[in-house]
Amino acid sequence: MNQQADISMASAAQDTDWWRGGVIYQIYPRSFQDSNGDGIGDLLGISQRLPHVASLGVDAIWISPFFKSPMKDFGYDVSDYCDVDPMFGTLADFDILIGTAHRLGLKVMIDLVLSHTSDEHPWFKESRASRDNKRANWYVWADAKPDGTPPNNWLSIFGGSAWQWDSTRCQYYLHNFLSEQPDLNFHEPQVQEALLAATRFWLDRGVDGFRLDTINFYVHDAQLRDNPPLAPEDRNPITAPAVNPYTWQNHLYDKTQPENLAFLRRFRSLLDEYGATSVGEVGDDQRGLEILGEYTAGNDKVHMSYAFELLSTHMPTAPYVAQVMHDLARAAPDGWACWAFSNHDVPRHTTRWELSDGATRCFITLMMCLRGSACLYQGEELALPEADVAFEDLQDPYGKRFWPAFKGRDGCRTPMVWEPSNQNGGFSSGHPWLPVSHEHLNRAVTTQEQDPSAVLHHYRHAIRFRRNHPALRTGSIEEVTADGTVLRFIRREGDQTIFCAFNLGGDPAATEMPSGTWRQIGAELGSAGLSPDGKLHLGPWQPSLALKAD
The missing domain is CATH 3.20.20.80 (Glycosidases)
Structure with missing residues (x-):
C-alpha cells in the first residue's frame, strides 16, 4: 500500500x-x-x-x-x-x-x-473462445431455443433482445445494455x-x-x-x-x-x-x-x-x-x-422542468433541506x-x-x-x-x-446552509405535507428543529406556521419573513426556513 x-x-x-x-x-x-x-x-x-x-x-x-x-x-x-x-x-x-x-x-x-464489461475485456475474449476454458462460466451464456431464438424474452435497455448470438460458442450471451457490454455471471464465485x-x-x-x-x-x-x-x-x-x-x-x-x-x-x-x-x-x-x-x-x-x-x-x-x-x-x-x-x-x-432561475434556486434549496x-x-x-x-x-x-x-x-x-x-x-x-x-x-x-x-x-449559499445545520444534514424529517403548491416539513436533530416550506409554483401562496416560537433563517436563500398573524406568505418559488426558538 x-x-x-x-x-x-x-x-x-x-x-x-x-x-x-x-x-x-x-x-x-x-x-x-x-x-x-x-x-x-x-x-x-x-x-x-x-x-x-x-x-x-x-x-x-x-x-x-x-x-x-x-x-x-x-x-x-x-x-x-x-x-x-x-x-x-x-x-x-x-x-x-x-x-x-x-x-x-x-x-x-x-x-x-x-x-458487465466490454466485449474486448480479456475475460470475455477467453470466455467466448470455448465452452470449457477456465473462464467459460464468467459470463451469462445460454443455448438457443429449439427454433434458434434467444433463451427468453429479456430485453436490453438500449433496445431489442438482451441476448446476442456468438458463432464461436454457438450460444447466446446476455447483455442488459449494448451487445458490446456482456453481463458478468455473479453466480460464478471467481467472478x-x-x-x-x-x-x-x-x-x-x-x-x-x-x-x-x-x-x-x-x-x-x-x-x-x-x-x-x-x-x-x-x-x-x-x-x-x-x-x-x-x-x-x-x-x-x-x-x-x-x-x-x-x-x-x-x-x-x-x-x-x-x-x-x-x-x-x-x-x-x-x-x-x-x-x-x-x-x-x-x-x-x-x-x-x-x-x-x-x-x-x-x-x-x-x-x-x-x-x-x-x-x-x-x-x-x-x-x-x-x-x-x-x-x-x-x-x-x-x-426538463422548464425552470426559471428563481425556480432553479428554489429547487436546490429544497434539495439541501x-x-x-x-x-x-x-x-x-x-x-x-x-x-x-x-x-x-x-x-x-x-x-x-x-x-x-x-x-x-x-x-x-x-x-x-x-x-x-x-x-x-x-x-x-x-x-x-x-x-x-x-x-x-x-x-x-x-x-x-x-x-x-x-x-x-446561490448554490454555494444553499450548500453552506445545509452544512451549518445538523438537522438538515442528518436529522429526521417529519410532518411532510402539501398545502396547495406549498411543500412543508420539519427537520429535527437533537435540540435543533427547523421548519421548511417551499412554494413550488409560479404564483404567490400562503400557509400556516406550526405552533411555537420561530425565528427566520436563510435570508441569503430568499427565505420569507415570518408574519405576526401566524400566516406565512410566500412569493413564487420562495422558501421559508425557520428555527424553533422555544
Missing part, C-alpha cells in the same frame, strides 16, 4: 460518516476540462479545476468511468478495471488527482461498473473474487468510495425465466424512454435477485476495511424505493442508494414530493437515499440548460438508435463552460468531442463569479 493510501485511510477513519447528508459533485471526465488540446477532458484537467468544485462547499466528487475502454458506451464498457484509458491520462495522473482533491478537503469516489480484487486496487490507491453503476443488475435469475408483461397503465418509464419496449415488462428475473444481497455484504465488508463509502444506482421502474430500502438498511450493504424519483420527466409538485417522502418512509424506514435532479443520463433539469445525501451534476451550479446537439454531431449510440423520439444523452454531456472568451468556453484549445453550446457561454463560471446575483452563488 502506498503512502497516499495510508493518509487516505487515516482520514477516512476519522470521518467515516461524512457521506450521511453529504453533497457529492459528479464529474463527467470527457467533458470537464481538457488539459492537452485533444478535445477530450482528462484527469489532469479535473485536477486543474478542482478548486472550483471545492469552492462550492461539497464534500466529495464522483468521477464517471475513466478505465481502459473501447468507448462504445463512453467508459461504461470496461476492458481493464485496473488501468486508466490513455485518452484520460495515466495512473500517475490519477494519483495527482487524489492528492489534489484531498488537499482541498474533497473525498474522491469513482464509478465502478461491475455488472466475485476478481471484482473485489479490482475494488481493492483502487482502495489501495486512496479512493474514498465508489458509485456503483446499475447495482441491482449484478445477479440474474439462474433459471432464465421469462419476465411477465406489464399492462400499459402500469408502465413507468424511468430506466428507459417510453419509446423503448423495455418498459413493457415487469423485470422480475433479469435483475434484483435475492442473491445480490450476499455480494453487497461482501463488498461492504471490503469497504469497511478502508473506511470507504458507496452509493448504489438502482435502476427499476416499479420497486425503486423498496430496493433502496433493502440495499441500504443496516450497516452491512451499500451506504446509500441513488434515487430516481427526482430525476423525473415532469417537474415535481408539492404533492408529488410529499408522496415520495411518504413512500420512502414506508419502503425504506432504515434506508438512506441520495437525491439528484440531473446526471449524465437524463436531460438537464432546468430544461431534504433528508438524505445529494448529488450535483457538473454545470448544474450554473443552471445550464440542455444543449441542442444536431444529429450529425451525436456520439451516443442510444440517441442514434431512437432518434428523433429520443435524442440520447449527449445534450447533458456537452463540455463545461469556464469562460466565455472563445467558442469552446475554456474547456479545450482543440476541437471538442461534443460541440460547446453557445447558449451556455453566457453562463460560464467566470461570468457568474462576477455577478453576485448569479445562480452559482
Whole structure:
C-alpha cells in the first residue's frame, strides 16, 4: 500500500460518516476540462479545476468511468478495471488527482461498473473462445431455443433482445445494455473474487468510495425465466424512454435477485476495511424505493442508494414530493437515499422542468433541506440548460438508435463552460468531442463569479446552509405535507428543529406556521419573513426556513 493510501485511510477513519447528508459533485471526465488540446477532458484537467468544485462547499466528487475502454458506451464498457484509458491520462495522473482533491478537503469516489464489461475485456475474449476454458462460466451464456431464438424474452435497455448470438460458442450471451457490454455471471464465485480484487486496487490507491453503476443488475435469475408483461397503465418509464419496449415488462428475473444481497455484504465488508463509502444506482421502474430500502438498511450493504424519483420527466409538485417522502418512509424506514435532479443520463433539469432561475434556486434549496445525501451534476451550479446537439454531431449510440423520439444523452454531456472568451468556453484549445453550446457561454463560471446575483452563488449559499445545520444534514424529517403548491416539513436533530416550506409554483401562496416560537433563517436563500398573524406568505418559488426558538 502506498503512502497516499495510508493518509487516505487515516482520514477516512476519522470521518467515516461524512457521506450521511453529504453533497457529492459528479464529474463527467470527457467533458470537464481538457488539459492537452485533444478535445477530450482528462484527469489532469479535473485536477486543474478542482478548486472550483471545492469552492462550492461539497464534500466529495464522483468521477464517471475513466478505465481502459473501447468507448462504445463512453467508459461504461470496461476492458481493464485496473488501468486508466490513455485518452484520460495515466495512473500517475490519477494519483495527482487524489492528492489534489484531498488537499482541498474533497473525498474522491469513482464509478465502478461491475455488472458487465466490454466485449474486448480479456475475460470475455477467453470466455467466448470455448465452452470449457477456465473462464467459460464468467459470463451469462445460454443455448438457443429449439427454433434458434434467444433463451427468453429479456430485453436490453438500449433496445431489442438482451441476448446476442456468438458463432464461436454457438450460444447466446446476455447483455442488459449494448451487445458490446456482456453481463458478468455473479453466480460464478471467481467472478466475485476478481471484482473485489479490482475494488481493492483502487482502495489501495486512496479512493474514498465508489458509485456503483446499475447495482441491482449484478445477479440474474439462474433459471432464465421469462419476465411477465406489464399492462400499459402500469408502465413507468424511468430506466428507459417510453419509446423503448423495455418498459413493457415487469423485470422480475433479469435483475434484483435475492442473491445480490450476499455480494453487497461482501463488498461492504471490503469497504469497511478502508473506511470507504458507496452509493448504489438502482435502476427499476416499479420497486425503486423498496430496493433502496433493502440495499441500504443496516450497516452491512451499500451506504446509500441513488434515487430516481427526482430525476423525473415532469417537474415535481408539492404533492408529488410529499408522496415520495411518504413512500420512502414506508419502503425504506432504515434506508438512506441520495437525491439528484440531473446526471449524465437524463436531460438537464432546468430544461426538463422548464425552470426559471428563481425556480432553479428554489429547487436546490429544497434539495439541501431534504433528508438524505445529494448529488450535483457538473454545470448544474450554473443552471445550464440542455444543449441542442444536431444529429450529425451525436456520439451516443442510444440517441442514434431512437432518434428523433429520443435524442440520447449527449445534450447533458456537452463540455463545461469556464469562460466565455472563445467558442469552446475554456474547456479545450482543440476541437471538442461534443460541440460547446453557445447558449451556455453566457453562463460560464467566470461570468457568474462576477455577478453576485448569479445562480452559482446561490448554490454555494444553499450548500453552506445545509452544512451549518445538523438537522438538515442528518436529522429526521417529519410532518411532510402539501398545502396547495406549498411543500412543508420539519427537520429535527437533537435540540435543533427547523421548519421548511417551499412554494413550488409560479404564483404567490400562503400557509400556516406550526405552533411555537420561530425565528427566520436563510435570508441569503430568499427565505420569507415570518408574519405576526401566524400566516406565512410566500412569493413564487420562495422558501421559508425557520428555527424553533422555544
